Amino acid sequence: MLRTGTYTRRGFGAILAAGLLASGLAGCGNSDTGGSGGEAGSDKIVLGFSQVGAESGWRTANTTSVKEAATEAGIELKFDDAQQKQENQIKAIRNFIQQKVDVIAFSPVVESGWDTVLKEAKDADIPVILTDRAVDSADKTLYKTFIGSDFVKEGRLSGEWLVEEKKAATGPVNIVELQGTTGSAPANDRKKGFAEAIATNPNLKVVASQSGDFTRAGGKQVMEQFLKANPKIDVLFAHNDDMGLGALEAITAAGKVPGKDITIITIDAVKDGMQALADGKFNFIAECSPLLGPQLMDLVKKVHAGESVPERVETEETTFTPEQAKAALPTRKY
Known part of the structure; x- marks a missing residue:
């Protein structure tokens, strides 16, 4: 009984020490990643993304591209569907701020009315990326970059x-x-x-x-x-x-x-x-093109690392006539 009790106390002490060590390491991990909204000790970037809605085939393809690219890039995605309402999108962005995500990206429902919530993100030191749609704010410091079409x-x-x-x-x-x-x-x-x-x-x-x-x-x-x-x-x-x-x-x-x-x-x-x-x-x-996911994740990594990025990143696109559509359809991804 004495040997068993001694072993138990020693084992408990070892477990406690290991736990304290792990706790210290986890604390270092959090400070290195700037207090990520992910799991404690995780180096994974957390991206809060607010989508306009699901109003069209284009938007559905865009959402799929973002989700698949986040998984491929190892980025934790917190996704919100605004259902084409600006008030829903503003609420989602504020939720992302409260969750202390690393980066916020969103496709604005409309152009105006974003300065207040974007200022809140800036004050929280969370960089913002505009995707697909721009805003008409005069303060260009409220977001890092825009990615999308002309x-x-x-x-x-x-x-x-x-x-x-x-x-x-x-x-x-x-x-x-x-x-x-x-x-x-x-x-x-x-x-x-x-x-x-x-x-x-x-x-x-x-x-x-x-x-x-x-x-x-x-x-x-x-x-x-x-x-x-x-x-x-x-x-x-x-x-x-x-x-x-x-x-x-x-x-x-x-x-x-x-x-x-x-x-x-x-x-x-x-x-x-x-x-x-x-x-x-x-x-x-x-x-x-709705396939913005891979380019977006690349920008997310760069702004999270504090790297400089272009003010505007445009997607490469073309035009189609009936004959060109016939040729392109067999390999069309969306």
Whole structure:
């Protein structure tokens, strides 16, 4: 009994000492990583990411890209879906701040109204990365960088294609425009780029412009209204594929042939949109790639390490005609 008791006390002492040593090591680990929001002693970077929502095929592909890239990069991801509401997104960012994540990234629902919460992140010494959509803040120190597309360029490329396509037109060419979410960067910028491009041809006129909120249901509903109010529509410019796909239903139901009776231009180049283009129902698509995950994780690692990064990182994109869509579809990732 004496040997057993002695062994037990010695064993307990050894366990206690090992525990104290492990505790000390864990404390060192936390200070090295700047108080990560992950498990104690973990060197894993914790990223808080607030997504706009799941309003389109593009957004779903973007979310998948972010999640897969975080896993591949060994980054712990805290993900939030804002369901297209700015108040949800602000709440999520504040939750990330309270959780003391290492980096915050988000795709802003709209452009304005972010200064207060971004200042809170800055005061907490948590770097912020904007993805896909920009903000209109005058204080550029509130975020480290922006990664995404040039939306103005996408609109301009769409307009330039239309100018070339309709250069032989001798009379008015009536255009209806399905805008994205009101106040969002892609809606504002795509509208601007398109308007600048078509201004070179006075025959090209936008006769109606309204938000379809980037959704198929919204695109269908607004297109139905356009068709009732405007007996002669020559061109539809939709700010994304999903609204264009919804509009196809309304156009067909009205007894018109999409792609022939009405020229259709969209932006994104997701699989369903590319299929509509290959089938001749769409006429032109300007690409906006959702596969930002790997580039985002690279930026997360750099800003967490205190490295300098460019103020803007643009994705490489192209445009598609029906024949180009047919060639690209077999290997399309989204």
